[in-house]
Amino acid sequence: MTGPRMWGLVAEFESPDALLAAAHRVREAGYRRIDACVPFPVEGLTEALGFRPTWLPLLVLTGALLGAAGGFFMQWYAMGVWYPLNVGGRPLNSWPMFIPITFELAVLVGGLTAALGMLALNRLPMPYHPLFNVPRFARATQDRFFLAIDARDARFERGATAELLHGLGAAEVSEVAR
Amino acid sequence: MTTATAPPSGPPPVIGAPHTYTSVTDKIAGIVLTQRTGRGWLFGFMLGLALLGLLALAVTMLLYLGIGIWGVNVPVAWGFAITNFVWWIGIGHAGTLISAILLLLRQEWRQSINRFAEAMTIFAVMCAGLFPILHLGRPQFFYWLTPYPNTMSLWPQFRSPLVWDVFAVSTYFTISLMFWYVGLIPDLATLRDRSQSRIGRVAYGVFALGWRGSARHWQRYEIAYLLLAGLATPLVVSVHTVVSFDFSVAQLPGWHSTIFPPYFVAGAIFSGFAMVIVLAIPLRAAYGLQDLITERHLQNMAKILLVTGLIVAYGYFMEGFMAWYSGNRFERYVQLNRIVGPYGPAYLGCLLCNVALPQLLWLQRVRRSAVALFVVAVFVNIGMWLERFVIVVESLHRDFLPSSWGMYYPTVWDWATLFGSFGIFLTFFFLFIRFIPMISIAEMRMLLEEERGEAAA
Numbered sequence: 001m002t003g004p005r006m007w008g009l010v011a012e013f014e015s016p017d018a019l020l021a022a023a024h025r026v027r028e029a030g031y032r033r034i035d036a037c038v039p040f041p042v043e044g045l046t047e048a049l050g051f052r053p054t055w056l057p058l059l060v061l062t063g064a065l066l067g068a069a070g071g072f073f074m075q076w077y078a079m080g081v082w083y084p085l086n087v088g089g090r091p092l093n094s095w096p097m098f099i100p101i102t103f104e105l106a107v108l109v110g111g112l113t114a115a116l117g118m119l120a121l122n123r124l125p126m127p128y129h130p131l132f133n134v135p136r137f138a139r140a141t142q143d144r145f146f147l148a149i150d151a152r153d154a155r156f157e158r159g160a161t162a163e164l165l166h167g168l169g170a171a172e173v174s175e176v177a178r
Numbered sequence: 179m180t181t182a183t184a185p186p187s188g189p190p191p192v193i194g195a196p197h198t199y200t201s202v203t204d205k206i207a208g209i210v211l212t213q214r215t216g217r218g219w220l221f222g223f224m225l226g227l228a229l230l231g232l233l234a235l236a237v238t239m240l241l242y243l244g245i246g247i248w249g250v251n252v253p254v255a256w257g258f259a260i261t262n263f264v265w266w267i268g269i270g271h272a273g274t275l276i277s278a279i280l281l282l283l284r285q286e287w288r289q290s291i292n293r294f295a296e297a298m299t300i301f302a303v304m305c306a307g308l309f310p311i312l313h314l315g316r317p318q319f320f321y322w323l324t325p326y327p328n329t330m331s332l333w334p335q336f337r338s339p340l341v342w343d344v345f346a347v348s349t350y351f352t353i354s355l356m357f358w359y360v361g362l363i364p365d366l367a368t369l370r371d372r373s374q375s376r377i378g379r380v381a382y383g384v385f386a387l388g389w390r391g392s393a394r395h396w397q398r399y400e401i402a403y404l405l406l407a408g409l410a411t412p413l414v415v416s417v418h419t420v421v422s423f424d425f426s427v428a429q430l431p432g433w434h435s436t437i438f439p440p441y442f443v444a445g446a447i448f449s450g451f452a453m454v455i456v457l458a459i460p461l462r463a464a465y466g467l468q469d470l471i472t473e474r475h476l477q478n479m480a481k482i483l484l485v486t487g488l489i490v491a492y493g494y495f496m497e498g499f500m501a502w503y504s505g506n507r508f509e510r511y512v513q514l515n516r517i518v519g520p521y522g523p524a525y526l527g528c529l530l531c532n533v534a535l536p537q538l539l540w541l542q543r544v545r546r547s548a549v550a551l552f553v554v555a556v557f558v559n560i561g562m563w564l565e566r567f568v569i570v571v572e573s574l575h576r577d578f579l580p581s582s583w584g585m586y587y588p589t590v591w592d593w594a595t596l597f598g599s600f601g602i603f604l605t606f607f608f609l610f611i612r613f614i615p616m617i618s619i620a621e622m623r624m625l626l627e628e629e630r631g632e633a634a635a
Contacts, residue, residue, distance in 0.1 A: 016627060036393040039199060039368070040623040043631075046397045054398045060405050074325060078333035100342040100420055107413045108349040111406055115356040118402035122395045125387035132390070138371035140391045141364065143199035143623075 007130035007178045008033075008151040009161055010137065011170035012144050016042040019145035022168040023048040026147065029164060033150035037131065037140040056121060060114045067109025071102040133177045148176070190477070192287045193625060194469035202470070202622045206615045207365075207372050209465055218464050219612060226604030233598025236591050237312065245315045247591045254574045254586035259313035262596055264421055264566045265449065266306035267347065268442075269559075271414055272450025273299025274354060277361070278410035281403075286628060287478055289621040290470045294461065294611070295454050296358040301606040302453070303351045305599040310343070312595070339423035346420040353413055357406045360399070363389050364620040418446040425569065432512040432573030435500065441493030448486035448532070449562035455479050455555035457607070459548050461616065470617055473546065480545040483558065487536035490565075494533065508578055520585060521572045524564050531561025 013019040019036060026034055027050055036045055072095075079085070080092040119125070131137050131148060140146045147170075149161055158175075165173045197205075239247055250257035273295040280288035311320045323334055323344045334341045367389035370382040389395070422442035425433040455476070462471040501513035516525045535557050544550045576583045610616070 037391040038393060038396065039203075039391055040364075040620045040627065041396040041400050042393075042627070045393050049393055051394060051397055054401055056398050056401050057405065060402075060409075064409070075336040078325065079336055083331070083333055094337060097337040100339075100416070100423075101336060101345045103412075103416060104342075104345040104349040104420075107409045107416075108352060111349075111353040111356055111409045111413075114402045114405040114409065115360050118360070118398045119387065121398050122392075124389065124395070127383070127388050129388060129390055137390075141367040141371045141389070142203045146391075 005178045006151050006158070007133075007176040008149050008153075008156070009158075009165060010037075010131060010134055010146050010148040010174050010176050011165035011168070012136060012139075012146055012172045012174070013169070014144065014171055016045075016145055018169050019147055020044055020048055022147050022165070022170065025168055026149065026164070030155045031149055031153050031161075033153035033156075035148045035150075037137070037146040037148060039140065039142055039144070042145070054121065056114070056117055059117045060110050063113030063117070064106045064110030068102050068106035070109070071105030072098055075101060130176050130178050134174045136172060136174065144171075190472055190474040192290070192472060192474055193622075193629065194472045197469070197622075197626060199623050199626060202626065203368060203372075203619055205470075206617050206619045206622065207368055209611075210369060210613060210615055211373055211378065213465075215612065216464070219608060222604060223608040223612075226601055226606075226608055229598055229601030230605050231601070232594055233601045236594035236598050239591060240312060240595070241317070245313070247589060248595075249587045249589045249592055251584070251586075253577065253582055253584045254571055256313075256570045256574060257586055258567075258588055258592040258596055259309040260424075261563065261566045261570045262599060263306050263309040263313075264442075264570070265563045266302045266309070266599065267350075267421060268418060268446035268449045268562065268566075269453045270299040270302040270306065270350070270354070270450065271418060271443070271446035272454050273297070273302075274350075274357075274410050274414040275447055275450065276454070277357060278407040278414065281407045282411060285478075286625055287475055289625050290467075290472075290617050291454065291458060291475055291479075292621070293358075293361065293614075293618045294457065294616045296354065296361070297607065297610045297614075297616075298450075298453060298457060299354050300351070300358060301603045301610075302450075303347065303354065304606070305602050307347060307351065308599065308602070309595075339420065339427045342420045343424055346417045350413060350417045353406070353410055357403075357410055360403060360406060361618060361621075362614065363387060363399075364391065365615050365618060367391065368619055369615065415443055418442045425573075430573050430577055431506070431508040432497075432516075432569070435497065437493055437496050437500070441490065441496075444486050444489035444493065445562060445565065448483065448490050449559060451479055451483050451486065452555040452558035452562070455483070455551055456559065459552045459555075461611065463548075465611075465616075467617070470622065476548060476551055477545045480539050480551055480554075483555070484536055484539040487532060487539075487558070491533040494529065512573060512576070515576055516568060516572055519572065519576070521568060521575070525568045525572070528561050528564035528568055531557040532565060535561075 011022065013022060016038070019038065020042065023034070023036060023045060027048065032050075034049055036042075036049060038045065075098040076093055076095075079094070084092050136144070137146065147165070149156060149165075155161070162173050248257060248259070250259070276288050276295045277292040281292075311317045314320055323341060325333055334344075363386060366382050366386035370379055370386045373379045373382055419439040419442065422438035426435055426438035428434060458471055458475070458479075462468055498513050501509040516522065535554055538544045538550070538554060544554065571586050575586055
């Protein structure tokens with residue numbers, strides 16, 4: 001093959017339903033390195049593409065618990081150990097007074113984990129991706145639905161895969177340069 | 179399908195005109211990318227800049243001459259600064275309520291107003307954050323409020339509601355910003371892909387972080403968005419609760435009350451929705467968005483305004499009732515002093531704006547009229563400011579001992595700082611509507627898809 005090496009193929013669909021049907025068929029045909037690019041989350045697409053559930057909720061829970069534990073520890077340590085101040089014999093570990101900050105830090109760390117963890121797991125920021133080489137792909141963030149098959153897929157075969165995508169009602173199938 | 183066949187008595191549709199994915203994208207992105215800068219925008223932006231200049235002047239004077247240029251003194255040491263702080267932060271609450279709580283409650287109509295309501299939250303919290311810092315007297319030491327390793331080996335007093343406030347407000351700002359930005363990423367990618375200019379492509383491209391709408395990304399994105407909403411929901415309730423602790427933990431008559439947390443949260447949502455209405459009505463008229471921010475949105479917001487207004491009215495009533503029922507003469511005096519004391523007009527004005535006027539919203543004619551709704555909302559905003567003024571000043575100026583009574587008169591610099599804070603808000607808000615899609619395009623496409631699904635079913 002001359003020219004730039006191929007990253008894979010991308011097929012353009014006009015409706016989410018067409019994309020969903022195509023995703024099912026492509027997976028049934030045995031393809032595994034597939035992804036879809038859509039302007040909004042299409043219901044059922046994750047299942048159609050066979051993605052596993054994400055670890056993100058567990059990460060966020062861990063973050064929130066760490067935030068709470070760290071927040072409480074900080075207050076308990078500062079008020080009870082580092083600089084104990086006896087005010088009228090009140091207990092140094094006045095835990096009810098530590099709850100608001102404990103809660104705020106749980107939310108803060110949990111929320112930051114949710115936002116930054118999502119970006120990290122998605123490998124964003126990612127300024128370049130081969131799909132951006134396809135001019136029509138600009139509509140993936142607007143009004144068209146794309147199904148991409150990676151050339152490294154075991155079943156990938158330039159002609160046959162393109163034909164399969166055409167057969168699924170793709171409006172256009174483009175080769176993606178690397 | 180509800181759009182075509184709904185009887186006239188049913189609720190108006192969430193999306194007015196027949197839209198497609200392409201047309202909503204064109205319409206909303208077009209406002210930012212292709213529409214020419216209008217005169218109205220320029221006027222608003224200039225007004226914002228002028229007020230910002232006023233704020234710069236007021237703050238410079240404050241830093242140069244000190245806090246004595248304000249009317250605050252013992253016994254009223256809190257004055258306008260804390261009134262404005264509570265008012266601004268309350269306004270922010272509606273943005274989070276719309277974006278987080280209504281998302282969890284699956285209120286789909288929220289999707290066309292959440293973006294600018296969240297922007298409003300962020301800018302309002304920025305305005306709010308300014309006041310306690312200016313009010314410190316020595317604002318350069320504001321970082322003493324945060325726990326950091328220091329040579330004095332000291333910590334902030336973690337048992338103080340004022341320190342809780344620092345944590346609550348900074349967490350609130352951070353989480354609101356994250357929530358807003360995460361929601362923006364797909365739209366920034368849309369703008370990147372549509373922009374005709376190189377500057378636009380690069381600028382939007384940098385902030386879009388290379389988003390390409392991958393289904394794998396959407397999967398994590400949706401979870402992250404939902405979790406952020408789940409975290410923001412208790413957060414928003416906690417913020418005004420903690421703000422109310424600033425008052426209710428003190429022993430001052432008029433402050434020391436257990437009704438403060440719920441009453442503050444309701445008041446915050448009340449004033450915030452009023453502000454959303456004040457912003458939404460001119461915006462939809464100026465940019466022709468009546469098909470996306472429909473009558474349904476205005477009516478729903480009017481209903482929320484009515485409900486939260488009634489909760490606030492209940493709060494006022496219970497304050498009075500408990501003052502009488504407690505048999506505490508100081509509490510009774512504070513309540514009486516509210517009505518007939520020197521600040522009586524402020525309290526009566528607050529009752530008029532927050533309790534009497536919102537009752538007009540029972541009438542469908544008022545809920546349906548954009549102009550009437552706008553007027554009621556403006557008065558609610560004024561009324562809520564007066565409420566905070568009454569809470570802050572009226573309780574402080576006459577406490578237990580008549581020998582320690584005093585009066586507070588705002589100076590020209592108090593007013594300049596209050597109006598100047600609108601400079602921050604307006605400047606940022608006008609920049610926002612010029613450069614960022616004010617309605618979430620991705621969520622509008624989802625809404626279309628849902629409506630299509632309902633139509634097929």
